[in-house]
Amino acid sequence: MKMRAIIVEDEPLARQGLESYVREIECLELCGVCENALQANEMIASQKPDLMFLDIQMPKITGLDFLKTLTNPPLVILTTAYPNYALQGFELNVVDYLVKPYPFDRFIKAINKAKEILELKQNRNTFTASTIEKEHFYIKVDNALKRINFVDIYYIEGMENYASIFTAKDRFITLMTMKSLEELLPRSEFLRVHKTYIVSKSKVLGIMGNELDMGFIKIPISRSRRNEIIGELTRG
Structure with a gap:
């Protein structure tokens, strides 16, 4: 290339x-x-x-x-x-x-x-059209493509041009920005709650002040967008 x-x-x-x-x-x-x-x-x-x-x-x-x-x-x-x-x-x-x-x-x-x-x-562009329907996407891990199911994701933490994707059992580090991941994930299931965090709405157990209870970790939420985020999580 x-x-x-x-x-x-x-x-x-x-x-x-x-x-x-x-x-x-x-x-x-x-x-x-x-x-x-x-x-x-x-x-x-x-x-x-x-x-x-x-x-x-x-x-x-x-x-x-x-x-x-x-x-x-x-x-x-x-x-x-x-x-x-x-x-x-x-x-x-x-x-x-x-x-x-x-x-x-x-x-x-x-x-x-x-x-x-x-x-x-380029891989993201190749996979994006089909992955939404299949409810999964692929990331590059080491020298291989790893399939990540949307339903398995608890939260994503951004680190400059990298991101860590956390499931119940594993952590996957990929060279993708939070913006690119946010565009790839279905908005009906995931929410950007902080500059460095995206969460799965279905995995949020509770809201305590400016933090989300994910069961095994507390995730901070943006103070300036707190009402918007809580409204999105509690809608319906």
Whole structure:
């Protein structure tokens, strides 16, 4: 599988270094190089890349502020000399955060993460149409696809670009975002109750303050959406 990539970097030496790295990776196809966010915006529209290497410190608009303007951004690997922006980057669901100067093996690790996320997205798109009817879906676990039945899920906990799916007996970790899982699960059966939690409505045993009783664990609910969440859970 080839990933189409663009580079957004205002420093000439950094651009050249990234270009040389990208050309060494067989699964990457470089489809554009930009010096600023304006060029990047046009290139994303025209080239529709799968992956963007994005510098944070750029003139006029930072990489993070530019990323916030995109409604459907490609996968993003941040490249920067400033490690203090890491948390903000992961809050925007970036794939990885590379601090300059980064070695080639660290670059490869970031590429492998991006490739795995893209493969999972493609698998999700392949399975989505049929899985709702079959009441199950598939996730990638290690090097295999694991079938997860909707009825077996108690709750899901998000962790950056990963998620943990909890059943009565098992925990499965998959490289999927909470947003993608929320779109995949039937809304009649599951509810996003917190930034990092999705629960099965049928598995909720009770509501205590700002927590849901799931039997073996208490799940926090969003304070700002508490009334909405309780209304959804108690409806009917």
